[in-house]
Amino acid sequence: MAKFNKLPSLSKSPTSWYQEVVVRAQLAEHAPVKGCMVMLPYGNAIWENIKSSLNALIEEHGAENVCFPLLIPYSYLSREKEHVEGFSPEIAVVTHAGGEELSEPLVVRPTSETIIHESMKRWITSYRDLPLRINQWANVMRWEKHPRLFLRTSEFFWQEGHTAHATEEEALAEVSEMTNIYHDYCENYLAVPTLMGRKSEKEKFAGAVESYSIEGLMPDGRALQMGTIHYLGTNFSEMADVCFVNENNEKCYTQMTSWGVSTRLIGAIIMVHGDDKGLKIPPRIAPVQLQFIAVNQDEAVIKCCEQLAADMKKSGLRAKADLRDVRLGVKYNDSELRGIPMCIAIGSKEIESDSVELKLRDGIVRSCKLSELTDKVVYTELNAYHNRLLESANAQLTRMVRKVETADELKQAILDGEMAEMAWCNETDCELQIKEATGASSRNMPLDEIILGDKCTCAWCGKKARKYAFFARAY
Ligand SMILES: [Zn+2]
CATH class of the missing domain: 3.30.110.30 (C-terminal domain of ProRS)
Known part of the structure; x- marks a missing residue:
């Protein structure tokens, strides 16, 4: 019964706690290539929920999604001097393909500015084409010597937004808006507070005029850069010749920005909210928001659990029923380890007395009549739970x-x-x-x-x- 082995203590050994919880909750595992990860169904479901909720905000902001290729000609990367110098130690290069040595090596994208700007050059001719905002959800590769699942991996998954504007003022407004969107997203969906600010010269993105970030603070005192937003000025557009004709018929270089968040966000959720029992996945991105637990194998109990889960699903909640024939303690442990926000145990007693307990992952318990258990009741409790998670994360940040x-x-x-x-x-x-x-x-x-x-x-x-x-x- 390996599942009953306690997790290492989060406060005493945060590193082993982190490694264990990621594996035991089945979020991800190490891939055969060092530094790469396999996202397992539960971890991937969290990422899918982050993608869909954040993508809605990115679309609302005015960006359209695109897909650019994985490989970038090396010469594109080397156009911008600081850019290529900054990324050189981390890039993976393809030198052979189709059984032959390539005449020009290809870089596995560490980020896509250079190849996207190459297309923007053709898309933009007049001020009327601006602003132009595109975004892609993709994988990128930056060779990592000390990998940790989700936090630092050589290949990671992210979204990268790329925009072009007519004026510096508009580009800076874009940077400020995206910084705020990321900051608010982390609070409203992940219950993680972040510090918004400008990066120093040393820490800024290679090739940017200015970089901004949202920084989370993990319980071990280490900061985690959870999102970056770059003002590129005309550094890239001058090299790639991305220009437009303004209202006075003058040729100008476009002002560029880029911005991204990655699977690191999952690392932040794990560390900021976790405890000695396991994860606490914030309800708005949790793959399972509500779990019904069958206390025993009675037909009426199983049926009731199945029906409740089906009803809740119909009203849009991500609900599941744990009907396994295992000890009740195992079911509770699994649910806590995986950080499921709410659990409701159903047994003959609950059915007969028409009364259930809504157990939130932070230990708060609410009672409710079984006959009056609606999606509205559940949503109210999940929202309150989200607020408690954010409040406690805020208190932790202030304290540290x-x-x-x-x-x-x-x-x-x-x-x-x-x-x-x-x-x-x-x-x-x-x-x-x-x-x-x-x-x-x-x-x-x-x-x-x-x-x-x-x-x-x-x-x-x-x-x-x-x-x-x-x-x-x-x-
Ligand atoms: Zn000083």
């Missing part, structure tokens, strides 16, 4: 961000497994020193302009402070 004013305080915060918020000079040399001394990197700089007084100095180096910034060790 420490304001620091000196180098010693910064070192201590990182040692204590926290994130530091501090006034910063925003210089790469200073960031490299901090990384060397503490292992922490700048995560981002908050978007709200906080006015720093003239005398405000960098917590680390003492030079004039230019920005507030979050520093933490990161995945």
